[in-house]
Amino acid sequence: MTECCQQTFGFQALGSRRVEADFSGGHLSSDGGVLLLRETDRHLGLCDKLARCFSDIRDERFVEHSLPVMIRQRILGLALGYEDLSDHEQLRTDPLLAAACENPDLLGQARRHEQDRGKPLAGKSTLNRLELGSVSNSTGKYRKIKADADAIRDLLLAEGVKAIPRKSRVIVLDFDATDDPIHGNQEGRFFHGYYRNYCYLPLYCFCGDIPLCAELRTSDRDGSQGTLEALQRIIPAIRKHLGNEVRIIIRGDSGFCRDELMTWIEEQPGVHYVFGLARNKRLEALLQPTFETLHASHAAACQVARSAGLEAPHAARDFGEFTYQTQDSWSRARRVIGKAEILGEKQNPRFIVTDLTGEEPWAGDLPYLADGRALYEKFYCARGDMENRIKEQQLDLFADRTSTAPMASNQLRLWFSTFAYLLVARLRGIALQGTILAKATAGTIRLRLFKVAAMVVVSVRRVHVRMAGAFPLQSVFRQACGRLRT
Numbered sequence: 001m002t003e004c005c006q007q008t009f010g011f012q013a014l015g016s017r018r019v020e021a022d023f024s025g026g027h028l029s030s031d032g033g034v035l036l037l038r039e040t041d042r043h044l045g046l047c048d049k050l051a052r053c054f055s056d057i058r059d060e061r062f063v064e065h066s067l068p069v070m071i072r073q074r075i076l077g078l079a080l081g082y083e084d085l086s087d088h089e090q091l092r093t094d095p096l097l098a099a100a101c102e103n104p105d106l107l108g109q110a111r112r113h114e115q116d117r118g119k120p121l122a123g124k125s126t127l128n129r130l131e132l133g134s135v136s137n138s139t140g141k142y143r144k145i146k147a148d149a150d151a152i153r154d155l156l157l158a159e160g161v162k163a164i165p166r167k168s169r170v171i172v173l174d175f176d177a178t179d180d181p182i183h184g185n186q187e188g189r190f191f192h193g194y195y196r197n198y199c200y201l202p203l204y205c206f207c208g209d210i211p212l213c214a215e216l217r218t219s220d221r222d223g224s225q226g227t228l229e230a231l232q233r234i235i236p237a238i239r240k241h242l243g244n245e246v247r248i249i250i251r252g253d254s255g256f257c258r259d260e261l262m263t264w265i266e267e268q269p270g271v272h273y274v275f276g277l278a279r280n281k282r283l284e285a286l287l288q289p290t291f292e293t294l295h296a297s298h299a300a301a302c303q304v305a306r307s308a309g310l311e312a313p314h315a316a317r318d319f320g321e322f323t324y325q326t327q328d329s330w331s332r333a334r335r336v337i338g339k340a341e342i343l344g345e346k347q348n349p350r351f352i353v354t355d356l357t358g359e360e361p362w363a364g365d366l367p368y369l370a371d372g373r374a375l376y377e378k379f380y381c382a383r384g385d386m387e388n389r390i391k392e393q394q395l396d397l398f399a400d401r402t403s404t405a406p407m408a409s410n411q412l413r414l415w416f417s418t419f420a421y422l423l424v425a426r427l428r429g430i431a432l433q434g435t436i437l438a439k440a441t442a443g444t445i446r447l448r449l450f451k452v453a454a455m456v457v458v459s460v461r462r463v464h465v466r467m468a469g470a471f472p473l474q475s476v477f478r479q480a481c482g483r484l485r486t
Contacts, residue, residue, distance in 0.1 A: 027107075027458065029096035031080050032467045033450030033477070038076075038100040039484035040427040046159060047072045050419060053151035058144040064111060065122040067145065070130055072101040073121050078420035081446055083398035085124040085131075092121035095456045099463055106458050131409045149408070152415050153213075156422070157233060160212040161241045163426060168246060170366065171238060174206045174386035175230075175252040177223040180216070180400045187407040188218040195219075200402060202414060205230055206389050209425050214393075214418040216402065216411040223255040228264055235271060244270065247362055251383050254278040257353060259330045266355050274380050277336060277351040283324065287338040287349050290320035294340050317341040319373045324353070337372040352380050388441075396443035397421045431480035437473075448473055449480070 011019040041047050051068040073088065082091060091097055095106040098120040105111075108120035133145040164171065180200040182189050191198050198219075203226050205213035213230045235248060247270050250256075254276035265273045277283070294316055302312035318340045325333035334353050341348040356369060363369040368378035393399045399417035402410035424442045432438050437445055453468040471477070 025455075027095050027456040029094050029454045029456060029465075030452075031094070031096065031450055032452035032454035032465060032471075033446075034076060034080060034097060034100040035465065036427060036431065036449065036477070036480050036484065037079055037423060038102075039481070040423055040430065041072065041076075043430070043484060044159070044423075044426060046419060046423060046426075047075060049155055049159070050075075050152065053148050053155055055146045055148070056144065057146075064116075065126055069101045069103050070122050070127060073097070074127055074130070074416055075420045075423065076100055078397055078417055079424055079442075079446070080450055083401050085127050087124075088122065088127055089124050092119045092123050095120065095458060095463075096454055096465060097121060099456075106456075106463065131404065131412055132406070147408075147412055149411070152412075153215075153233075156214065156415065156418060157212055157237050159422060160207065160210045161234075161237045163210045163422075163429065164207055164238070164242065166242060168242060169362070170247045170249065171207060171242075172249050172251055173212070173231075173234065174383055174389075175203070175224075175227055175250065175256055176383075176386055176390060177201050177203050177217075177255065178387075178390050178394070179219070180394075180402055182402075184403065184405075186402070186405055186410065190218055190220040192219040200410070202399070203227065203230070204386075204390055204393075205234065206386050209389055209428075211389075211393070211418050211422055211425075214399070214414055216407065216414045218407075222258075224252075224258050224261060227252075227256060228261050231261075231264070235268065246270070247272070249274060249356075251380065251386075252276070253383070262334070262353075262355070263331060272354070272356050274352055274354045274356065274375065276380070277353045279349055279351055283336070283338065283351055284349050286322050286324065286336075287320050287340055287351075290318050290338065290340040291342075291347060291349075294318045294342060298342055315341065315343050319376060321372045337376055339376055350376075352376055392441050392443070393417060393421045396441060396446070397424070427480070427484075431483040432476070435476045435479060437476060449476065452477075 007022055009021045011021065013019060048068055051071045054067055056067045076097065077088060077091065082088065093108070098106045101121060103120050105120050108116065108118045111117050111119065129143070130145055133143045133147070179192060179195040179197065180202055182198045182200060188200065189198050192201065201217050201219040201221065201223065203213065203215045203217060204211065212234055215226055215230070217226060231250065238246065238248060250265060250271070250273040252275050257275040257277050262273060262275070265271050298313070298316040301316070305312045320338045320340060322336055322338070323333045324336040334355065335357065336351055336353050339350040341350070352375070354375065356363070356375065358369065358371060368374050397417045397420050399414055401417070402413055404410055404413065421442060424445060428437070428440070428445065432445070437449060440448070452471045455466040457464040457466065
């Protein structure tokens, strides 16, 4: 059968004029902002360092796509919003992306085979071999590139620690686990009762908006498993970079409230923790006197409001502190802060546990550590922002696109996504401070700054990128470019 492919698209007429469109524009790109990502990567050397974490035993006589170029293509593609490898079957013809990937053959004129001319970058199959080669037991003629998992893990930590401001006095490390749904028969497939789905259970550690750890795990385990091992790597790296005087506070929800982890932290000088604590009958009984006082004051406040003809307050809260030890699982008693909250007719008790006493001399000028209320409301509740960072990575950088069969290649995909996120976060921290995108998510930065139409003119002496004159954020683009260049 004859395959029909529509070349021209007709739209509603504009007055007496026909409106038609086609894809004959030539060397055009919809990702003019990739130049900013290129400058950020050159500033950090991130993709070159990542490429050195791979071993490449391909015969150089037949290699058309070098390993650093493929790594850049994959990571920049994620940052630009292309989650699938199949997207690169057409993206491989983009000369601007080729320039951002440091490929000198921008128009693909030096390709060996005629059918590849005009395609300077790698296609989906080549990039797929890059990912599948990370499987440790993979063999065959298409498995020439191997990933060193330990080297990648160390690189992510080193680059993340370098992004922490050197003048930091107190560093907060946020740990959290989340679900990564599985929609096939991938290796490591287990059902998770809490999430009610077959999923992976990746472990993340962030310092502010900087990722330090991203470990893909099966979901048949405790959510905190691997946290201690991660801390034993992270804390020495921070000490080496920032010195022994910096204070480190580990923050996490009740899934990380484990005696082994808390005991180890308590033994480390200058390291503390604030974890959520799951409520139980003993904890609720210890908080009951605070609830009784709160009920009395809330009833009095409601009476005063009604007497004044005002609406009675719906909610009230107070805080209590006490020492608590579990019957079996904890090796020692610890400081617990309980939130006694009334929501209408219901009680809403919540608890956190910490080894901070509130009397640390270094914490005197830190209001969020002043007392139990501040520690809960201003410090512990702020961990919700770390959950936003996970959503940002999974939704905007496609960290949940773990659809290959082997778990090792899915881990590599998670790392690619994490490095793409780190690249955008460093661009935001270096070049966008003071602009309207200073606190924007990666998805917003992509939509407003990276997605700009550009015409690419390639000559012997230069690559001239002509971007759309109607681009709304030209001033932000200029400022970002100036900061990156200096």
